[in-house]
Amino acid sequence: MGAPLKVQGLSITAGANTLVDNLSFSVQPGEVLALIGESGSGKTTTALALMGYARHGCSISAGRVQIGETDVLALNAAQQRALRGRTVAYIAQSAAASFNPSRTIMDQVVEPTVIHGLCKRAEAEAKAVQLFRELALPDPETIGARYPHQVSGGQLQRLMAAMALIGDPELVILDEPTTALDVTTQIEVLRAFRRVVRERRATAVYVSHDLAVVAQMADHILVLRDGKMREVNATGQILTAPVNDYTKCLLAAARPAPRASGHVAADSGLLLDVRALSAGYGPVDAQGRPAKLILEDINLQLHRGQAIGVIGESGSGKTTLARAVAGLLSPCHGSILFDQRELKPSLAQRDKEQLRRIQIVFQMADTALNPSQTIERILARPLQFYKGLGGEPLRQRIRELLDLVKLPQAVAGRLPGGLSGGQKQRVNLARALAAEPDLILCDEVTSALDTVVGAAVLDLMAELRRELGVSYLFISHDLHTVRAVCDEIVVMQHGRKLTQVARADYERGPHHPYYELLARSVPELRQGWLDEIDRKMAMAT
Known part of the structure; x- marks a missing residue:
């Protein structure tokens, strides 16, 4: 059984900067309040403050947080430690970490x-x-x-x-708990979370940038921007009749519209040609087969300026395919041709120009960026290695890259730990762009981003296709996103390519049953969608 949560005048600062400004709200037992907003809006900072915690360099400067009869901010450090994990529990975004x-x-x-x-x-x-x-x-x-x-990742999250x-606990805080999961696993986890919260009548705060997920979980939504509350209301009211202009912007960004495709001309050259590719992990046998075969007999072609989406559940081989193309994993069979030249299987065997022309953007910017180096240093390395830049030309190009991914110049001097998740992912993308590649392998690049920033990144990628002719292999579990940005979709399951769907056929069926399953599993931006899915499943059985 949960306890009422009441927050009054909460303010959190970092030096002279105000991260959360005079925030007040309440949640009753058995209710779920969603905190939504773009990266840097103060969602997680607010959620952590409900446990009396502020990240390094931050402080809770004013306000009151009350869970039942307990005034959290009036407790000393030892009392707050006793509170955490018992009175209030926190479910983080990355279970693996x-x-x-x-x-x-x-x-x-x-x-x-x-x-x-x-x-x-x-x-x-x-x-x-x-x-x-x-x-x-x-x-x-x-x-x-x-x-x-x-x-699996979904099991670990549960x-x-x-x-x-x-x-x-009397209060449960869920901080982006399904962001990194594929769509079919996400439904299972959402269903389990919602059932447990309802049956235990827990008081819950759900932090998310995914409005479609929030629509299935939350009774009320609080919209944050720049640490200030823009709007709070019942979920149905927010989704159908938002009052604040920023809320309207979030809702618009959450409904993916087709991006300009950077149309591929009929005579565009073949850039990437994957032929009968198989790859895996572990020791190899006498026939050269690895102990754990992940990819089997994959064929794929990608032309200049084209974007091909690769979708499938966790474990389907999507990331392994990207790693093999990038040279991070040597195939056990097949070949990869890039611009009509066969690529050597490993990074160490490829020449500098091949390394420059194929870049990869990893899903988890937290682990992709060196935590001990400034953003300026991280972006400087590829510019020095591939372009030989130094001095003022180097600093100017770093400024241009930050502008390109819509980051303020001030982040150049910061460490990755001082940036939000969305900001770190944009640095991750800027680092790949620094090499001026022909092909970018995008591994779930928007899955950890809020809807506004994610939409901006997708628009940026479409713009780069038009202006630079850059090509993308776009790996994702979000079929809506893939359909919005890609010319074709490759569907994978258990390491095999099941089908390939062209943009002209996205709305035309019938498609492969597994493609249809993935399409049905993407949450829709309306209340009751998950209940409908459950009813249909019950009727089918």
């Missing part, structure tokens, strides 16, 4: 009960198994004996929810 790879799942899920002395080990494990059942996890009796790397809920 939240688990210790060297300990079993059960050890980590029951840890809050150990820290807070809530119950004995046997009782805690029985409670964990019950939570595994509630969260629809496979093999609930034995999954706890596994290690984090032995379960296991993190079990860890958060095992202490029966």
